[in-house]
Amino acid sequence: MSVAPVSFAASIAADWGTSNLRVFALDDTGKVIAEAASDKGMGKLTPPDYEPALLALISGWLDPNRVTPVLVCGMAGARQGWIEAAYRAVPCTPVGGPFARPKVESPLIDVFIVPGLSQAEPADVMRGEETQIAGVLAGRPDFEGVICLPGTHSKWAVVHGGRVERFLTLMTGELFALLSTQSVLRHGMPGEETDEDAFAAAVRKTVVAPTDFAASLFRLRAEGLLANLSPAAARSRLSGLLIGLEMAAARALWQDEKTLVVGTGMLARLYGRALMLLGADAELVSGEAMALAGLAEAFKGFGKETA
Amino acid sequence: MSVAPVSFAASIAADWGTSNLRVFALDDTGKVIAEAASDKGMGKLTPPDYEPALLALISGWLDPNRVTPVLVCGMAGARQGWIEAAYRAVPCTPVGGPFARPKVESPLIDVFIVPGLSQAEPADVMRGEETQIAGVLAGRPDFEGVICLPGTHSKWAVVHGGRVERFLTLMTGELFALLSTQSVLRHGMPGEETDEDAFAAAVRKTVVAPTDFAASLFRLRAEGLLANLSPAAARSRLSGLLIGLEMAAARALWQDEKTLVVGTGMLARLYGRALMLLGADAELVSGEAMALAGLAEAFKGFGKETA
Incomplete structure (x- = not known):
């Protein structure tokens, strides 16, 4: 669904993930004057599908007398996306920059795709989160410390002087989804209820003794069979075991640095809670529209970058 | 498919797992005189299906003039099985004993299901492996030490004086299957090739620094994208990370005890290799027919147990 803005867009920001496409019409001050979204995520598209999917949302925003720049972040820039x-x-x-420039048929748009970040040693990559980090720094340009972005693959980025120094990816969210819905443990955790004490105890225990993590998994099943462990306690303990293992792995990052946990909803709250349990100097920051803020920020230096 | 024995069975042993049913006709010395199998595993059956599935394989072995005892081990005895x-x-x-006794229609069989083992603290359960352990001890009645049974859920049992003192279950096999076929890591490990050095390095590294396990997972993906990590190295390193984490978790068991790794095929060889890399006193024992050996052994004291 697309709503026509009062005036044409000066520029357009697009957050193009695996599952969804969100677009924002910006005026020449970077203010959002319209937005739209569809389910045309990178996971459903082949390269020729991208331009039509984009135009379906933004064509009403385009001034017919000039070329409008469209800045895209996210998985549209992956090897399996629009253009790498x-x-x-x-x-x-x-x-x-340099931004990737997919060929487009329309004479009314120029498309620029934000590069992801890589780290050679230890090897790591991110694509999409770099723009959220830019969005966080747009609001706190002097921030020094660690930015933690929980998700399917959580990212921990060390930021100094406005630069990402290094980062770390953990598959905690994907492991939780696999174990809680695909493994034998799924039988013990139907429903959606949670148990805060079970979560906290598992975080603390796993950070102190990460070696016990592996042995603790099947115990969830056994306690379900032998001791009627509740689904809420089982699910929250699994969450605490996995997030505790992440906190142990990322300890060198959060231990001596101010840490911002960026996100909305349950997952970000659990990360914030875990860090506070461990005595970290952590702060929860709303992740609402951080990608948009990062894209808007990127537009400011855009003439230079794309020259 | 069932082959009629030369004479009727004195007793029948059944290994009834989640996926398959294997049955063995024994003479009065415990020797196998015929065997048969079907895919009627516990996962496909409701309680009324069990007796027909069993009779379909064994009816030709039954003496019409007497009742033949059938001893069953495995998941047929689970809560979701024939009878708990x-x-x-x-x-x-x-x-x-006490063995579970499902009601049967046929006047020619008496069915006895072997109980699983439980441990209250830390909570743990096994069902099926106890009979394999009995089979190992039938061949080595004086064994003292640890019996390791690799599998989807591996079991480590501490055995002294012919008894299981305690045991530990790890979900390593299930984690490997989920991560290598369902997670983002699957993209980096098509095919079946392996890399022994990558396996060994990952085992050693994870046992020394288990905290690095979580951070090492996504690195497989990143090295695939940035450094062309081969599928064989990726798969073997994942296997080494997971088995290394298991070895760290089970260290108190294998460190000071003779350890028998029971099994056939690649998985048992990997466990044996990991233990030897770590300097454990480990021996690989063929797991062929260990459940049968355990059932045959159980029949010896059968008059007493079922009275």
């Missing part, structure tokens, strides 16, 4: 946007190697600013 | 065979609490001999 090569990674930029850290240390570097979170968002910057 | 209550767990026996360790410490105890691996196999013993």
Whole structure:
């Protein structure tokens, strides 16, 4: 669904993930004057599908007398996306050129795709989160410390002087989804209820003794069979075991640095809670529209970057 | 498919797992005189299906003039199986009564289901492996030490004086299957090739620094994208990370005890290799027909147990 803005867009920002496409019409001050979304995520598209999917949402925003720049972040720039946007190697600013330039049929748009970030040693990559980090830094340009972005694959980025120095990816969210819905443990955790004490105890125990993590998994099943462990306690303990293992793995990052946990909803709250349990200097920051803020910020230096 | 024995069975042993049913006709010395199998595993059956599935394989072995005892081990005794065979609490001999007795229509069979084992603290259960352990001990009645049974859920049992003192279950096999076929890591490990050095390095590294396990997972994906990590190295490193985490979790068991790794095929060889890399006193024992050996052994004291 697309709503026509009062005036044409000066520029357009697009957050193009695996599952969804969200677009924002910006005026020449970077203010959002209209937005739209569809389910045409990268996971459903082949390269020729991208331009029509984009135009379906933004065509009403385009001034017929000029070319409107469209800045895209996210998985549209992956190898399996529209066109690959090569990674930029850290240390570097979170968002910057060279942007990838897919060929488009329409004479009314120029499309620029934000590169992801890479780290050579230890090997790591991100694509999409770099723009959220830029969005966080747009609101806190002097921030020094660690930015944690929980998700299917959580990212921990060390930021100094406006640059991402290094980062770390953990598959905690994907492991939780696999174990809670695909493994034998799924039998013990139907429903959606949670148990805060079970979560906290599992976080603390796993950070102190990460070696016990592996042995603790099947115990969830056994306690379900032998001791009627509740689904809420089972699910929250699994969550605490996995997030505790993440906190142990990321300890060198959060231990001596101010840490911002960026996100909305349950997952970000659990990460914030875990860090506070462990005595970290952590703060929960709303992740609403951080990708948009990062894209809007990127537009400011856009003439230079794309020259 | 069932082949009629030369004479009727004195007794029948059945290994009834989640996926398959295997049955063996024994003479009065416990020797196998015929065997048969079907895909009627516990996962495909409701309680009324069990007796027909069993009779379909064994009816030709039954003496029409007497009642033949059928001893069953495995998941047929689970809560979702034929009839629940209550767990026996360790410490105890691996196999013993009271056996569960499902009601049967046929006047020619009496069915006895072997109980699984349970441990109250830390909570743990096994069902099926106890009979394999009995089979190992039938061939080595004086064994003292640890029996390791790799599988989807591997079991480590501490055995002294012919009894299982305690045991530990790890979900390593299930985690490997989920991560290598369902997670983002699947893209980096098509095919079946392996890399022994990558396996060994990952085992050693994870046992020394188990905290690095979580951070090492996504690195497989990143090295695939940035450094062309081969599928063989990726798969073997994932296997080494997971088995290394298991070895770290089970260290208190294998460190000071003789350890028998029971099984056939690649998985048992990997466990044996990991233990030897770590300097454990480990021996690989063929797991062929261990459940049968355990059932045959159980029949020896059968008059007493079922009275």
